[in-house]
Amino acid sequence: MVGSTTGDPDKEDHARPVLGGTATHPYPRRCRTGRPLFKTDGVTETRKHMINLDFYIPPDERFSPTKLAEVLTLAVQAVTYFVLPESKALFHGNTNSFRSFDQLKGDLYRKPQQPVVDGQVMDKLKTSVPSHETYKQVSKMVKETPVKFPIPQVIEHEPEAWRTDEEFAREMLAGLNPVVIKRLEVFPPVSRGGKESSITAKHTERQLQGRTVQKALDEKRLYILDHHDYLMPYLRRINTQQGVCVYASRTLLFLKDDGTLKPLVIELSLPGDSDETSRVFLPASQGTDGHLWWLAKAHVSVNDSGYHQLISHWLFTHATVEPFIIATKRQLSAMHPIHKLLEPHFKDNMQINTLARSILLSAGGILETTMFPGKYAMEMSCAIYSEWRFTDQGLPNELVKRGMASKDPRTPSGLFLTVEDYPYAVDGMDVWRAIDGWVQSYCAHFYHSDAAVAADAELQAWWHDVRTVGHGDRQRDPACWLELDTVANLAESLSTLIWIASALHAAVNFGQYGYAGFMPNRPTRCRRFVPLPGSTEMAQLEADPDRFFLDTVPDRFTTTLGLTLIEVLSNHTSDELYLGQRATAAWTDDGEVLQLLDRFRDELRRVEKRVTERNRDLRLKNRKGPAKVPYTLLFPDVGNVGGKEKGITGKGIPNSVSI
Numbered sequence: 001m002v003g004s005t006t007g008d009p010d011k012e013d014h015a016r017p018v019l020g021g022t023a024t025h026p027y028p029r030r031c032r033t034g035r036p037l038f039k040t041d042g043v044t045e046t047r048k049h050m051i052n053l054d055f056y057i058p059p060d061e062r063f064s065p066t067k068l069a070e071v072l073t074l075a076v077q078a079v080t081y082f083v084l085p086e087s088k089a090l091f092h093g094n095t096n097s098f099r100s101f102d103q104l105k106g107d108l109y110r111k112p113q114q115p116v117v118d119g120q121v122m123d124k125l126k127t128s129v130p131s132h133e134t135y136k137q138v139s140k141m142v143k144e145t146p147v148k149f150p151i152p153q154v155i156e157h158e159p160e161a162w163r164t165d166e167e168f169a170r171e172m173l174a175g176l177n178p179v180v181i182k183r184l185e186v187f188p189p190v191s192r193g194g195k196e197s198s199i200t201a202k203h204t205e206r207q208l209q210g211r212t213v214q215k216a217l218d219e220k221r222l223y224i225l226d227h228h229d230y231l232m233p234y235l236r237r238i239n240t241q242q243g244v245c246v247y248a249s250r251t252l253l254f255l256k257d258d259g260t261l262k263p264l265v266i267e268l269s270l271p272g273d274s275d276e277t278s279r280v281f282l283p284a285s286q287g288t289d290g291h292l293w294w295l296a297k298a299h300v301s302v303n304d305s306g307y308h309q310l311i312s313h314w315l316f317t318h319a320t321v322e323p324f325i326i327a328t329k330r331q332l333s334a335m336h337p338i339h340k341l342l343e344p345h346f347k348d349n350m351q352i353n354t355l356a357r358s359i360l361l362s363a364g365g366i367l368e369t370t371m372f373p374g375k376y377a378m379e380m381s382c383a384i385y386s387e388w389r390f391t392d393q394g395l396p397n398e399l400v401k402r403g404m405a406s407k408d409p410r411t412p413s414g415l416f417l418t419v420e421d422y423p424y425a426v427d428g429m430d431v432w433r434a435i436d437g438w439v440q441s442y443c444a445h446f447y448h449s450d451a452a453v454a455a456d457a458e459l460q461a462w463w464h465d466v467r468t469v470g471h472g473d474r475q476r477d478p479a480c481w482l483e484l485d486t487v488a489n490l491a492e493s494l495s496t497l498i499w500i501a502s503a504l505h506a507a508v509n510f511g512q513y514g515y516a517g518f519m520p521n522r523p524t525r526c527r528r529f530v531p532l533p534g535s536t537e538m539a540q541l542e543a544d545p546d547r548f549f550l551d552t553v554p555d556r557f558t559t560t561l562g563l564t565l566i567e568v569l570s571n572h573t574s575d576e577l578y579l580g581q582r583a584t585a586a587w588t589d590d591g592e593v594l595q596l597l598d599r600f601r602d603e604l605r606r607v608e609k610r611v612t613e614r615n616r617d618l619r620l621k622n623r624k625g626p627a628k629v630p631y632t633l634l635f636p637d638v639g640n641v642g643g644k645e646k647g648i649t650g651k652g653i654p655n656s657v658s659i
Contacts, residue, residue, distance in 0.1 A: 016363050017379055018043055025382045026473030028319045030357070031057055031326055031350055055358055058329070061350040067573045068134055070646075071659070073141040074568045096555045101520070101546060107556075108563065109151050149563060152517030153629045153650060161626035162521040165283055168297055169253055169261035170625040172225055176511035176522070176633075177308035178424035179504075181253075183403030184222040187213050189250055192229050197250060198278040203265045207283075208254060216254065220403075220418045223261060225251040227303035228269065230384055234376050235271050241374045245529045245552075248276075249300045259421040260621050266296040268530065279530065288538070291545040295530045298523055298553060305516065305524045306371050308508065314361070315381050317505040317657050318353050320388070323470020324497055325349060331462035337446045338459060341439070341494065344582060345501040348658035360565065370554070370562040372525035389480040390471070393504075394496035395432040399425055421622045423631035424507060426614065430607040431503045431579075431634050431653065436495040438600035443491045445592060450486040460484060463493075502579050506653040507633050513570035514629060514650050517563060523553035524562055569659055572652055576643035579636050579653040580604045604636040611635045 018041075019027035033056040035045040063071070098104040154162050161167050172181040188197040201213045208216050216222050231248040238246055247268035253261040262283075269278040281296035282289070325346040332339040360367045361378065368374050392401050396415055399405035404425060408416040413429045447453050454460070463484040467475050474480045482489040516522035528551060531537035541548040554562065577583060580601040588594065615623050615630040624630050637645075637652035645652075 016375065017382075019378060019382060020473060022473075025379065026386050027382055028315075028323050028385070029326075029470050029472070030319075030322055030353065031061075033057075055354045057350045057354050061325070061346075061348075063348055063351045064575050065131075065134060065137070067348070067575050069137040069141060070571075070573050071568065072134070072138045074571060075564075076138060096557075097547075098550045098556060098559075099547070100550070104519070104550070104559075105155075108149050108560070110148070149517070149567060150513075150648060152521075153514035154521050154627045155518045157628040158626060161628070162518065163294070164626050165263050165297075166260060167626045168301075169263050170622050171515060172223075172253070172261065173419065173421075173622050174423040174625070174631045176515045177304055177312050177508060178422075179312050179398070179508065180227075180304065180307060181223055181225050181402070181404070183220060183418055184217065184224045184252065185403060187217060187222065189224060189226065189228075189252075191232075195276070197267055198269075198280055199250065199252060199265050199267050203280055203282060204252065204254075207262065207264050209256070221255040223253040223255065223419075225249075225253070225300065225304065227300070227307060228267075230380070231303065232269070232271060232276065233383075234373065234380050237376055238373055239270075243525075243527045244372055244374060245526045246302065246372045247299050247529075249303050251300050255419060258621060259419070261419075263297075266293075266300055268296060268299055281530075288542055291541050291548075292530060294545070294549065295541075295552060298520075298549065299526055299530065301521070302372055302523050302526050302553075305522050306373055306377075309367065309371055309524075310373065310377055310381050311384055312508045313505075314356070315385060316388070316393070317500055317508065318349065318356065320390075320393075320471070321346070321349055321497070321501050321657055322353055324466055327462050327465035327470050331465050332458050336458055337442075338462070338494070340587060341442055342497070343587075344577060344655040345498050347577065347656040349501070349656055352657065352659055366561060366565050370524050370558050370565070385473070388474060389477065390474075390493075390496065391479060391482060393500055394492065395425075395428050395499060395504075421620045423614070423620075423623055424634070427607070427611050427631065427634035428503060428507065430610060431604075431636065432495070432499060434600060434603040434607055434636075435498050435503070435579075436491070437603065438596065439495045439498065440491045441596045441599075442593065443487055443494065445590075445596065447487050447490065453487055453490050454485045459490075501656050502653050503634060505657045509659070510570055510572070510650060510652070511633050512566040513648050516566055517570075519554060519559045519563065520549070525554055525558070526552050527555070528552040567648070570648045570650075571659065572643055572646045572649055572654070573659065574643045574646045576640075576646070576652070576654050576658065577656075578638055578640055579655055580638040581641065581655065601638055604638045608635055608638070 017025045019025050020029050033045055035056070038044045038046050062068075098107070154167075172178060187201070188199050190196050204213060205211075208221075211219070211221070213222070228248040228250050231246075235246060235248060238244055247270055249269070250267040252264045252266075254264050256262055264283070266281045267278050268281070269276045271277075281293050284290040284293045324342070328339055328342055328346065334340075359365055362368075363375065368377060371377060373380050392398055396405070396407075396413075399415060399417070400407060404419065404422065405415040405417050407414060413433065415429065417425055419425075447456075463481075467481050471480075482493055484490055484493065516524075528537065528548075531541050537548075553559075580597070582597070585594075611632065611634065614620055615632070617623065622631075632651035634653065635651040637649075640652055
């Protein structure tokens with residue numbers, strides 16, 4: 001395993017730090033490819049070109065030919081029919097912003113004419129794919145498959161609901177990034193350096209239904225979406241990039257009696273000459289204050305979009321799982337029971353990670369082009385990984401850490417949720433209990449005592465490899481890992497790993513198109529700051545708020561490129577295997593283990609019934625919200641054998657981080 005870079009030290013504008021192996025840039029390791037090193041620094045592996053589908057990974061970690069063809073077909077269609085026309089228009093100076101919301105919807109979601117496949121795209125594909133058969137299959141599928149961006153769920157039934165404060169807040173509990181919101185425990189919020197937020201009690205107390213701030217804190221009714229501390233050190237550099245205008249943000253919310261969240265205040269901050277400067281915005285629906293509140297929410301969504309893609313999605317699922325795969329293949333024999341347990345949860349992870357590093361995360365790649373951190377994206381993710389702990393990644397511990405739950409042995413889940421109607425947590429705990437029950441019974445079948453775990457040399461070598469090599473930059477934090485010396489610790493560690501690879505990834509990946517497919521709902525960067533009173537920009541905002549908003553959020557090309565990416569990532573492929581499924585019944589001949597797996601499947605089916613019932617319960621307002629999008633991202637879909645229902649379904653928990 002090696003450290004990784006997404007850059008090219010031979011090109012000054014593409015130089016990026018090596019990730020992993022240093023105190024300044026800690027990161028999960030990846031598979032060594034054997035490529036020669038750049039002469040410039042002697043530590044960075046060379047790359048042939050940006051789009052390279054033949055980076056080395058072990059042959060048994062590669063996509064099936066069918067899956068590779070399906071993914072490439074989606075990518076080729078999107079590039080040919082959407083990205084290239086926009087890039088050509090941009091090159092000729094035809095347009096940069098959408099002129100209206102109607103134009104945005106019409107240009108993106110109407111069914112386009114089926115033009116001839118772009119020859120340059122296909123020529124590029126031919127030199128990039130590993131086999132001529134794959135190229136022929138993709139060529140055929142591109143010509144035969146209809147092309148269009150479907151209407152995203154968030155505007156499908158209620159086209160204007162995304163603008164509401166209710167939907168803005170609900171998506172923090174049931175959207176594509178429901179893993180960041182925290183309970184507020186100290187008011188006003190305080191930075192790590194001890195500086196207090198500029199938010200005061202006067203900003204909030206009129207909105208607390210007759211409570212003081214302290215009483216609301218005591219009743220666990222105040223919450224925060226905090227994108228401040230980790231961003232502030234990078235803002236000067238980020239905002240020097242052309243066309244990027246980003247703030248650090250704090251959003252405070254109040255839990256109402258009906259179980260929904262009400263945004264109370266947004267603080268947007270910038271680094272000043274000697275101290276940071278902040279502006280505070282309060283909810284408003286009309287006039288200038290309403291326009292400013294709308295822009296403030298957009299800036300919050302930009303921050304949350306960047307954190308989602310870089311951290312919640314890439315770092316906390318894709319990148320953190322890969323070292324476990326490598327250690328498993330190096331230290332556990334294929335016949336080892338833990339190898340057999342984990343194998344389906346590693347399917348296609350290394351292949352999709354390799355493609356991501358080649359195309360998405362590379363210097364000048366799609367992520368740097370579309371997301372606000374730009375070339376500082378991976379450097380910023382290193383700082384966040386420096387505080388990552390594997391022990392915090394299991395759902396119960398993660399919810400408690402964010403203050404969204406407290407431990408309560410009297411409840412079936414062992415937790416008391418501070419927000420009762422928290423779809424991600426409620427459905428997630430059902431899935432977690434199913435996974436944990438399966439893993440505990442599996443481990444108990446093979447390990448009859450704690451001593452048996454401690455004495456398993458292969459198992460101990462595997463755990464040592466994970467902690468000291470794959471995640472070696474986090475080995476010095478004693479709270480990061482459980483000791484693998486008891487059956488209980490083994491089961492909890494394995495349940496956590498399976499949760500990350502399956503349910504956590506499903507929750508933060510497969511809702512991308514449904515919510516972010518409509519860019520104004522989840523913009524990825526801003527091109528203008530919020531205007532100041534009396535400025536020319538303020539006059540422009542007041543004259544035409546919709547046009548000012550569209551000139552603030554990503555331009556046409558960036559929007560189209562980002563939409564292309566999330567449309568591919570949100571698709572289920574035809575060979576997908578879901579939680580509880582196995583590629584073959586011959587994976588074990590142990591009849592008792594097969595019975596345990598049947599019980600796991602049965603429990604997952606019960607989870608599906610409960611999810612369906614909750615989505616029908618009109619009292620649970622966060623399940624659908626104003627946009628009327630039911631929460632199905634943690635619907636296991638165990639009956640969808642072999643990916644029969646493929647495409648953008650917004651449901652189903654694949655076994656692995658496979659897309």
